[in-house]
Each structure stands twice: as C-alpha cells, then as structure tokens.
Amino acid sequence: MTRVHDMGGRFGDGPVDPSPEPVFKEDWHARALAVTLAAGALGQWNLDTSRHARERLSPKDYARFSYYEKWISALADLLEENGVVTRDELMAGQGAGPSPLSGRKLRADAVAGALARGGPADRPVDSAPKFAPGDVVRTRRPARNAFVAGGHTRLPSYAAGAVGRILHHHGAHVLPDANAHGRGESPEHLYTVVFDAAELWGAPERAGDEVTCDLWQSYLEPA
Incomplete structure (x- = not known):
C-alpha cells in the first residue's frame, strides 16, 4: 500500500506555483531545520531513518501539517523512539537531567563545516552494474x-x-x-x-x- 507522502500524479492538489518564496516563511521554520540537523548529529539515526519517520506520520497530520511541521513532528518521534528524550521531557520542553549524548552536540561554529562535508552515500562494491545507459x-x-x-x-x-x-x-x-x-x-x-x-x-x-x-x-x- 502507498503512504500519503507518495502523491506524484495525484489529481485534486492543484497546480504547482513556481513563484519565488522566502527560504523560511516563519522564523520558527529556520529553528526547526536547525534543531533537526543538530539532533541528527547525535548519531542515533541516519538520513533514511529520518525520511521514513516523516513518511510514518498519520495521514491526517501529514495532510494538515506544513513542511516544517512535518519535520519537527517526525523529529519528536525519533527522539522518543531512540531514547534520546522521554515523552514527559518533550511535553515539558526541557530535559530532566544531563544527557549522556551532550558530548556529541553540534556546536554553532562547526555547522558550516558539517554541512559542507555532507554525508556521501556512495560506496564501493565488487559487483559490476547490471544495466548500462540506453538499456x-x-x-x-x-x-x-x-x-x-x-x-x-x-x-x-x-x-x-x-x-x-x-x-x-x-x-x-x-x-x-x-x-x-x-x-x-x-x-x-x-x-x-x-x-x-x-x-x-x-x-x-x-x-x-x-x-x-x-x-x-x-x-x-x-x-
């Protein structure tokens, strides 16, 4: 079965508006992106896991959430599922004590370098490709x-x-x-x-x- 995010070619969503928009429509959008990147640096999940977390949002939430609401909601799920924070800590908006992951925090002066390095996903394999251009x-x-x-x-x-x-x-x-x-x-x-x-x-x-x-x-x- 498909998930709600798999919407290519679907009727009823209206045309794509190519008009230029600000990078972040709201101030909190930039913060949501920053928090998501910082949490990813803790090493508790990978890029594919985070994508799947957004896909696993309930269809009702996925349909009504804005882009960055999807990001921050999926992040909350990942943080709890991986034991980084508890549900009570999420609800309270603060930790109950020091985190054992505090040593892995992404410092502000390291952000540019981390983003520049990225996370290359190419890997060496022994097998030859099965297909070639034109196949x-x-x-x-x-x-x-x-x-x-x-x-x-x-x-x-x-x-x-x-x-x-x-x-x-x-x-x-x-x-x-x-x-x-x-x-x-x-x-x-x-x-x-x-x-x-x-x-x-x-x-x-x-x-x-x-x-x-x-x-x-x-x-x-x-x-």
Missing part, C-alpha cells in the same frame, strides 16, 4: 520494501511497473530500503531512469515530456 528496464511492481512490510523505499508508486530507459549510472550507493530499518547499508548500483510522461500519467501535459527517477538496481529488471 530498457521495467520497475518493480508493487513499489514496496522487500525487507520490511510497509517499510521505506525510494521507488515511487506512480513509477511501479513502468518501462523506462537507463540514462546514467551513478556507481553504488547505500540502499535506503535496508538502511532506514537498521539492516546495514547494503549498497547497490544506482541509476537515473527516464520515463516518457505518458508511461506514468497516461495523459501528459505535453507530448514528449519525460520524468526521471534515481532508482536502485533491485528496483529494476530488463524490459
């Missing part, structure tokens, strides 16, 4: 996590079972489906796959439009 492939159907029922995956449901063409091979990268659930990095070859918009939507905005997705090797099979 025609079909994506897995349904779009599901093969390790954990209802788990995180980067294969969108709108692209499940669709036929596309390998555009680029990116080398091997951490597999989110495993990494989000504590099953190791399990790196796989990663490809950019290009789809004709008609293959995905049936009635594209313009003939010849294309959609590209970055997809892991286990999501694909020869078409």
